[in-house]
Amino acid sequence: MPSTRISKRTVDSAIPGARDCYLWDSELSGFGLKVTPSGAKTYLVQYRTGGRGMPTRRITIGRHGSPWTPEQARQEARRVLAAVDLGEDPAAAKADKRRDLTVSDLCDLYLAEGCTTKKSSTIRADQGRITWHIKPLLGKRKVGDITRADVERLLRDVATGKTASPQRSSKGGSRATGGKGAASQTVILLRAMFAFALARELREDNPATGIKTFQVRKLERFLTEEEMARLGKTLSDFEKKGANPYLIAAIRLLLLTGCRKSEILKLTWDCVDTTHSCLRLPDSKTGAKVVPLGRTALDTLIKLQRVPGNPYVISGKGGNGQLVNIDRTWEKIRGTAQLPDLRLHDLRHSFASVGAANGSSLLIIGKILGHTQPTTTQRYAHLANDPVLVAANKISAAIAGALDQPSLRKDRHHKFHVQLNRAAILLNKQV
Structure with a gap:
């Protein structure tokens, strides 16, 4: 960045680049601003001790914002540079002090x-x-x-x-x-x-490097069709008995969308796109993403009553803000449904497992869930219908039909061979 006087206007207008950028003050030599690719802006001082041949050293003054304004940072930079003129090395002194940190x-x-x-x-x-x-x-x-x-x-x-x-x-x-x-x-x-x-030069090595941690198996709990029916009946029963309709809707949406709990509880109405049947989330664990909505999920949202003045879909108690905690009621629901080991996050797993079992590709499932790495979705691979097994089943079914009918008429004999050839072609394609 070119040299210019560091002021609030220049700091506010500093645009992040692909790497760290530095803006140096045109009036106070050594006073600068560092802008990281993430947009963080930090004031610093650069100086030399012992003449031109010595390497430069830098001291971080602090992040832009309270308490560091451009003028306060400039004042601190003057104090540091004055100490350098008196023969001190503020960076070394600061490092020595920080080495004693707990x-x-x-x-x-x-x-x-x-x-x-x-x-x-x-x-x-x-x-x-x-x-x-x-x-x-x-x-x-x-x-x-x-x-x-x-x-x-x-x-x-x-x-x-x-x-x-x-x-x-x-x-x-x-x-x-x-x-x-x-x-x-x-x-x-x-x-x-x-x-x-x-x-930060507080240590010369990292004592935690190379330490082997435990290999913890991720819990994978998927609802069966019968368990889903029990859960659905329990949700309906709780709703009929006066349970919070927004809480019940939140649980239904977790299962119908595959979203994370935080994504549903923090969902605002301006993120719901009914025209294109999707949720447009500005932020999530993996960044901004679009969540496609099936018909049932969209209907669940449409049926929810909006609370005037409240931007959240899952309204909090009294219609204020968002619903914060659904864990206690969830424990009652899963207990009544005889699913004591079922976690809320398992609803997301169940959404993916149903997709895999119904023939959806892992690529599509990963896109719906917002996975950035294919390996994350790979855990559901064993649930998908094996295309080779499907082909083998078709071949064996055709053969079994022939074995059960010892005397085939000419037309049925021809039909059997057509089915067998088609199944064989399918098997060859899959293999």
Whole structure:
């Protein structure tokens, strides 16, 4: 970017590029603005100590926004450059100070500055793992003192439930259950945090690199046709008894669309396209996507009564905002339907399993579900009708028909051979 005076106007108009871009101030040498591809804008200072032959060093002042305005960042840059003129090296002093950070301090710094490109749902999950597992086990230790053995010990402790707690967090968040899955995810988060510390020169290595995590099998629970009938009857019974119609509709939509729970609960009416029978979601776990709606799903939406002034499809209690929690009622519903192990997310799996069993290609199923990787949809491959088996069934059926009729008339004999030839051709194509 060309050199110009850094002001609010120039900062607001700075456009992200394919890589990090730098805007240098034309009045205060060394004062600059870094713009990342994600759009994050950070003020910084660049300087040299010891003359022209020495390499340049940079200090991050802070992200644009409260409290850092262009003028406040400029004032801080002047203070740093004045210290350099007096022979100090602020970057080295800052690094020395940060090397004494505790793991708890690193967690806070990572959440504040290292999660720029993460989605809010991922950050909430990170906060939970930090609160329940990382801080209790390593929080008081110095960042520079953590070893590979410490991380491996944390993996074992979380897996065996040492940090599990029946209580929810103070903000009403999730419980800490521990287990192998939680342990693996916590180590993956630690690995990212120490990579962040390495980039900030808080450590010279990453003690979580190369640690093998548990191979946790993803739960795959699919509703059978008989189970779907039981669930459908239970939903109707609950609705007749006065259950929240928006909650019942939410559960139906989870099964009829294959959407995630958050996508349905956060759905707003402006995202519902009845003309083209689809949902146009501006954001999801995998980014913006279009969810096609079958006739029954569309009818479910059309029948829902809109609450004046409330943009959410699944209205909250009293018609205000969105419905936040459906888990307690879901537990009652699945208990009544005699499906005690059925999770809400299994409704999404069931949608995909029905599609695979009915002959829909995995590519189409993945597109409906919003999968970005084909391997994610591959878990449903074993549920699809095997085309080779279909062809073999047709051939065996034709042969069985002949075996049951020892004396075939000429026309039936010809018909049998035509069927057999067609089945053989089909089998050859599939193989």
